[in-house]
Amino acid sequence: MADPTVLIVEDEPDLANLYAAWLRDATDVETAYSGSEALDAISKTVDIVLLDRRMPGLSGDEVLSTIRDRDLDTRVAMVTAVEPDFDIVGMGFDDYLVKPVSKSDLLSTIDQLLLRSTYDTQIQQFFSLASKKAVLDSQKTEAELHASQEYARLQDRLNVMRAQLDETITELSDHDAYRRVCRDLSRTE
Structure with a gap:
């Protein structure tokens, strides 16, 4: 089985590159340093998106909404310094990590999202709500x-x-x- 493709969307290049270095041995990694770059890079071949929520220009919330509007079968984890509030209930992400995150946090999240993607839609929705x-x-x-x-x-x-x-x-x-x-x-x- 081929390595999963992970798209890291982070407006801080040093942090995006650090995440990419952490994940390179376990995944095929792509990086986007803005919301608009993310939308250009996202395709059916991307298995997981690690998405910063607060970015200049096109926000992570807007990128997430567009990903879901395109009906792409990709898992999305918000990786952000934005403390979660009740507005997250209606958002279409699969997991939410509050920065700072460790290498093991990212790898564990990717493993969980890949496992969830093997389950049917009903179970994916359940896990999304549970997260x-x-x-x-x-x-x-x-x-x-x-x-x-x-x-x-x-x-x-x-x-x-x-x-x-x-x-x-x-x-x-x-x-x-x-x-x-x-x-x-x-x-x-």
């Missing part, structure tokens, strides 16, 4: 979480999706691939 909940849980106080309608809707969506996944897994339990998914899901909880 958003996890980042908000780690960054917000209990009072902030309880006061947020977006967070309450997120929890409701996760509960509904968990029930749907349980139903799907039960229906498909005779298939080996879904048995592996069940084992993987039980390990993450």
Whole structure:
């Protein structure tokens, strides 16, 4: 199997080049130093995008929206100094890392995103929502979480999706691939 292709989108060239050096042994790496460069570089061959959220010109949020509008089957991890707020609930990323990040953080995230991409859309959506909940849980106080309608809707969506996944897994339990998914899901909880 060929190495996955990772597009690093970071407006600080030194940081983008550092990430690229960290990932070069495990992935095929491309770099873009602006949002517009990212949109020129993104294609169906890119498996994962590591995307800075705050960039001059075209922001990471806008790049993410365009990636999703193009209906590309790529996983996107926001790698940013922007502390997450409840606005992330409606965003189409798959994971969110707050800088500074380590080499092991990036490699672990890439491994997880590659694993998720082998699962069907329903499970990918579940993991995306679970990642958003996890980042908000780690960054917000209990009072902030309880006061947020977006967070309450997120929890409701996760509960509904968990029930749907349980139903799907039960229906498909005779298939080996879904048995592996069940084992993987039980390990993450």
